[in-house]
Amino acid sequence: MLARNQYGKAENRVVRIFRDTPRHAIHDLNVSTSLRGDFAAAHTAGDQSHVLPTDTQKNTVFAYAKSQGVDPIEDFALALGRHFVDDVEPVTGARIEIDEYAWERIEVDGRPHDHSFVRKGQEVRTTAVTIDGEGSDQQVFVVAGLRDLVVLKSTGSEFAGFLRDEFTTLNETHDRVMATSLSVGWRYCHAEVTWQASYDAIRAALLEQFASVHSLALQQTLYEMGRTVLERRPEVAEIRLSAPNLHHLLVDLERFGLDNRGEVFHADDRPYGLIQAAVQRDDSPAADRAWETMAGFW
Secondary structure: OOOOOOOOEEEEEEEEEEEEOOOEEEEEEEEEEEEEEEHHHHHOOOOOOOOOOOOHHHHHHHHHHHHHOOHHHHHHHHHHHHHHHHOOEEEEEEEEEEEOOEEEEEEEOOEEEEEEEEEEOEEEEEEEEEEEEEHHHEEEEEEEEEEEEEEEEOOOOOEEOOOOOOOOOOOOEEOOOOEEEEEEHHHHHHHHOOOOHHHHHHHHHHHHHHHHOOOOOOOHHHHHHHHHHHOOOOOOOEEEEEEEEEEEOOOOHHHOOOOOOOOOOOEEEEEEEEEEEEEOOOOEEEOOOOOOOOOOOO
16 A cells, blocks of 8 residues: 655755845755645556646745745745645645755955855755644644854864774874764754744854863763753754764874874774764654654754
8 A cells, every 4th residue: 555655846946136235145045845645646546636746846936935035944944835735735744945055245355245255165054844734733843953064173072981892993092183064953842933043043052062062072072062052042842963073093204203293184084983962852842743854863
């Protein structure tokens, strides 16, 4: 028998430029839509009468980018999801996932230019909005986050006292470089949030804890980052963190008659340790479909 199914339009690249004043603003998005509902006949009999084409979903994304705006991406995703569930009769659930790529203004003579931009090389901002059901029973889940936030501390990190067996060759260290490319997602308790302020505060808390915690293990650092976010942001129910350990290996320069006292390293991109953790409130609301279909640890 046919089990669960869904369909949609993946990775619609949307660039929205606001030209209301001579000082333009740009938002660069990657938007994916996915619908659930009464689509069994499409699978079992090839009957498309309940199927809203994925091309229509694409067109809706672009039309809403104009009519509803895209900033912040959480509100844009909520508007799209509610449209598909509330206005398209066979649809009973929708998931909207958005990545946002940041741009900043080019400076000319020390002043930010009105309409010229350079792509920022930091993290990608993300959101995934899930809407389930209709009317008073409708459930809304918002997961926001970031990925590819590359951070490094040149000291203040250790790794010692670990389990050993016959295959262990790793030496203990009490002073090492710790670097990672963070992927973080946090689930909100509700959808009544000032999205930009919340994102900025969570990002700042993550970076602050990465820098200030004297780390005995990357696991400890991730937990402290997550715990701090929950302590400071009551709107967050749960946070999940994924951190590849970007190893920096001390280069042996003794054969050249040179001391290397933690100054020259080889950045080794693979294989890498992958550390993942979730931190949540003991009374957080159920996640239900909030994390569903998100790849990897999510």
